[in-house]
Amino acid sequence: MYGMVNKAVEEMVVLHHGEAVWEQIKTKAGVDVEVFMSNESYSDDITYNLVGAASEVLKVPAEQILIGFGEHWVLHTAQEGYGGLMSAAGKSLPEFLQNLPDFHSRVSMIFPHLQPPRFRCTDYTDRSLKLHYYSHRPGLAPFVVGLMQGLGKMFRTPVTVRLVEAKASGADHDVFEVTWQAAPAP
Numbered sequence: 725m726y727g728m729v730n731k732a733v734e735e736m737v738v739l740h741h742g743e744a745v746w747e748q749i750k751t752k753a754g755v756d757v758e759v760f761m762s763n764e765s766y767s768d769d770i771t772y773n774l775v776g777a778a779s780e781v782l783k784v785p786a787e788q789i790l791i792g793f794g795e796h797w798v799l800h801t802a803q804e805g806y807g808g809l810m811s812a813a814g815k816s817l818p819e820f821l822q823n824l825p826d827f828h829s830r831v832s833m834i835f836p837h838l839q840p841p842r843f844r845c846t847d848y849t850d851r852s853l854k855l856h857y858y859s860h861r862p863g864l865a866p867f868v869v870g871l872m873q874g875l876g877k878m879f880r881t882p883v884t885v886r887l888v889e890a891k892a893s894g895a896d897h898d899v900f901e902v903t904w905q906a907a908p909a910p
């Protein structure tokens with residue numbers, strides 16, 4: 725994955741736990757990269773090892789780290805670094821979700837070697853939809869849950885996310901039921 729992902733993991737850990745804990749996590753993960761370059765590609769193993777080591781050092785399940793990282797990704801990495809792309813993708817949570825299938829094609833203009841996830845929305849109602857998530861990378865469903873929670877906060881829209889079909893349990897791909905309440909008036 726592009727270095728910006730590892731950089732974002734670093735930012736999240738340093739924000740909540742400080743530099744010393746981050747160094748401990750890097751050492752445990754066997755990662756000797758001093759500075760991650762946003763635009764350079766790194767092996768996915770580095771990201772997985774960092775998450776695994778963070779889980780051990782912080783004594784928090786890896787799923788919980790990934791959920792937190794999803795929120796951090798939306799509320800810090802994406803909003804602060806790519807605010808234009810984020811606001812162009814929708815004015816409300818349901819609008820953003822409906823545009824999500826096309827989102828990373830725009831990101832690919834900035835990161836040409838991106839291997840993005842694929843999303844598809846079905847079963848729309850005015851308060852819910854099903855989000856289908858396809859990736860060649862295993863184990864990232866909790867990251868998607870965190871991303872949805874981050875979007876809920878970004879749009880000040882209370883949201884519930886439930887994994888209703890799991891690739892890890894033999895389904896073709898992960899399917900989430902995303903349910904939201906009305907956003908407060910601006």
Ligand code: HEM
Pocket residue numbers: 725726728729798802806809810824827828831835837838839840841858859860861864867868871872
């Ligand atoms: C402007 C904001 C965003 C940028 C710049 C961005 C960029 C990236 C990058 C660089 C990766 C790593 C993949 C690679 O390097 O090949 C990635 C992965 C991913 N992104 Fe985004 N992204 C953004 C917003 C979002 C949003 C809003 C969502 C969903 C709500 C999302 C969902 C994901 C997921 C699930 C992955 C994990 C990769 C996988 O499943 O295979 N991203 N993105």
